[in-house]
Amino acid sequence: MLAANAPPRYPRNVRPTHPAPPRVLGWYPPTADPLAAADGPVLVAVCGAHGNEPAGVEAALDVLAALHASRPPARGRFVAVTGNRSALARGVRYVDADLNRLWTDDAVRALSDHGVRSARDGAGDLDGGVEAAEQSDLFATLSAIMGGGEAHSGRVSILDLHTTSAPSAPFAIALPTTPNRRLLAGVPLPLVHGLEGRLTGTLSSWLARAGHAALSVEGGRHGDASSVRHLVHVLWLALANGGVLDRRDVAWAANAAALRTARAGRPAGVTVAYRHPVGRGDGFRMQPGLESFQRVRKGTLLAETHAGPVTAPLGGVLLFPLYQGLGDDGFFIARRIDTRWPHGAPQQEGQV
Numbered sequence: 001m002l003a004a005n006a007p008p009r010y011p012r013n014v015r016p017t018h019p020a021p022p023r024v025l026g027w028y029p030p031t032a033d034p035l036a037a038a039d040g041p042v043l044v045a046v047c048g049a050h051g052n053e054p055a056g057v058e059a060a061l062d063v064l065a066a067l068h069a070s071r072p073p074a075r076g077r078f079v080a081v082t083g084n085r086s087a088l089a090r091g092v093r094y095v096d097a098d099l100n101r102l103w104t105d106d107a108v109r110a111l112s113d114h115g116v117r118s119a120r121d122g123a124g125d126l127d128g129g130v131e132a133a134e135q136s137d138l139f140a141t142l143s144a145i146m147g148g149g150e151a152h153s154g155r156v157s158i159l160d161l162h163t164t165s166a167p168s169a170p171f172a173i174a175l176p177t178t179p180n181r182r183l184l185a186g187v188p189l190p191l192v193h194g195l196e197g198r199l200t201g202t203l204s205s206w207l208a209r210a211g212h213a214a215l216s217v218e219g220g221r222h223g224d225a226s227s228v229r230h231l232v233h234v235l236w237l238a239l240a241n242g243g244v245l246d247r248r249d250v251a252w253a254a255n256a257a258a259l260r261t262a263r264a265g266r267p268a269g270v271t272v273a274y275r276h277p278v279g280r281g282d283g284f285r286m287q288p289g290l291e292s293f294q295r296v297r298k299g300t301l302l303a304e305t306h307a308g309p310v311t312a313p314l315g316g317v318l319l320f321p322l323y324q325g326l327g328d329d330g331f332f333i334a335r336r337i338d339t340r341w342p343h344g345a346p347q348q349e350g351q352v
């Protein structure tokens with residue numbers, strides 16, 4: 001059993017003291033141009049948007065190695081890109097700002113209007129810090145793949161791969177759009193809804209609102225080998241649902257079965273009802289031993305701060321209890337909805 005704050009394991013090329021990993025980690029098939037505008041289905045894995053979460057890098061490299069070894073026929077392209085290269089090189093969540101909170105409409109409009117600045121390796125940007133340069137470079141990379149930022153609905157799918165500081169079953173955070181329903185059809189992950197209204201500027205919600213299939217996947221706890229495996233299972237299933245590979249070439253049944261085992265006992269869907277914000281200097285300390293999807297009652301002691309104890313303001317399902325130094329979200333409490341998708345959301349016949 002790893003301690004809650006155990007340092008993450010790093011793949012060979014992503015040790016904190018090493019140079020930043022490349023923006024494009026790899027692609028398949030080898031004949032494809034990884035950064036050309038899509039003329040067929042494309043699945044993009046964004047790995048390490050938080051630099052202390054290298055499990056996504058490991059998972060994408062694992063899948064790419066298997067693809068290059070077995071050479072299945074591909075209709076489109078799989079491209080794995082890194083998120084926050086500077087933070088991955090340092091092994092920290094972020095350096096100056098959380099890269100997964102910067103994708104607001106205003107910021108994306110500014111990147112589109114004023115062009116992109118090239119990211120200098122870890123040197124940062126004079127006016128916006130390290131993550132401004134990371135965002136600019138990642139925006140340029142994704143825009144090239146997506147074709148100048150135009151939405152090719154149903155053709156470009158993006159998985160933003162993460163892990164959490166607390167133990168957790170794997171789960172997905174997805175806006176209930178038709179492309180997202182298609183990408184997750186038959187993928188046995190609990191779905192978390194309602195985070196978008198509480199977290200501004202996430203990468204996947206920007207891309208989903210732009211019309212792409214785009215969602216975040218949490219593989220499990222930082223540093224757990226099982227977190228990498230969960231992300232690998234999800235990538236294989238998404239390669240089939242995204243139209244890149246034939247279902248027969250992705251070991252669908254085995255990957256789905258492994259995810260079903262990992263999610264055992266968790267609800268099909270939850271919707272977030274409460275976020276506990278953390279300010280710097282709060283002295284926020286989560287109570288030990290808490291996990292995502294753990295049920296809590298109203299009044300349960302969850303954390304301590306300089307101002308006193310923090311208890312659950314309502315009963316429900318605990319999500320993202322914070323066991324790392326960097327982060328503005330202490331914990332979330334969600335309610336079960338007992339369906340994968342919230343009622344009243346757009347329907348996609350026969351897909352979910």
Ligand SMILES: [Zn+2]
Nearest residue numbers: 050053162163
């Ligand atoms: Zn993350």
